Amino acid sequence: MPELPEVETIRLQLKPLLIGQSIFKTTVYKEKSFQGKPKQLTGARITGLARYAKILIIETDKGLSLAVHLKMTGQLIYKRQIEKANLPDKYTRVMIQLKDGSRLFFNDIRRFGWMRIVKNIKDITANLGPDPFKLTASQFHKILAQSAKPIKLFLMDQEKLAGVGNIYANEALFLAKIHPLVKADKVTGEKSDGLFKFLLLVLKKGIKYGGSSDNDYLNAFGEKGEMQEHLLVYGRKDKPCPNDCGDKIKRIVIGGRGSFFCPNCQKYKR
Known part of the structure; x- marks a missing residue:
């Protein structure tokens, strides 16, 4: 299972690539893996990337955040528009397309991980101890x-x-x-x-x-x-x-x- 260092590594890598970008479309391939209405994120501009424990939090200007928990086998893979990608594949559960053509793929072999649209981060962190x-x-x-x-x-x-x-x-x-x-x-x-x-x-x-x-x-x-x-x-x-x-x-x-x-x-x- 990805732990704090793995999630923080992903946050640090994605931060300069995602902040300022707008979400063009969210495609959900496996409903179990996504909680919320994907269209709520359409047009949202990404304003920050945070981490709480093992959870990555993508903040937007709509007052909504997209929380990502990789659980056992989750992966969050970024691809630029010009990059050749063998994704989505059979393990891709969600794909987020950004306005500049780049894509963010949420892959999860065992399907324990999740993406969740939240208004209040405390809704998912209330029972967690301190970092x-x-x-x-x-x-x-x-x-x-x-x-x-x-x-x-x-x-x-x-x-x-x-x-x-x-x-x-x-x-x-x-x-x-x-x-x-x-x-x-x-x-x-x-x-x-x-x-x-x-x-x-x-x-x-x-x-x-x-x-x-x-x-x-x-x-x-x-x-x-x-x-x-x-x-x-x-x-x-x-x-x-x-x-x-x-x-x-x-x-x-x-x-x-x-x-x-x-x-x-x-x-x-x-």
């Missing part, structure tokens, strides 16, 4: 102290902390030397500060390398990200620990998701 980049270390610690969930599940709980998913939670915990099963409210003091620091670090690193194309993720230009080439533990079961401690990366399942860690560097005391 990690908008927190201080002190605020992060206070949120940790209110949860007895395993720290791995806490980091992925969108109502507690919005935008972090499996890949970056694994990486941050490894760098902070915290076992994924440790209770969130037990991560205190220096451990809490360290985890917050490394969480921001791995998220920024993910943005720097254009996201992680572990599965279906592509950026706005249809290209794979490079973060998967720089991951330390995620997907590296039985590989030597990057800290050269002599142990190997293990994999366990927590909350139905694979968790990767070094048993030596991330000790678990019950």
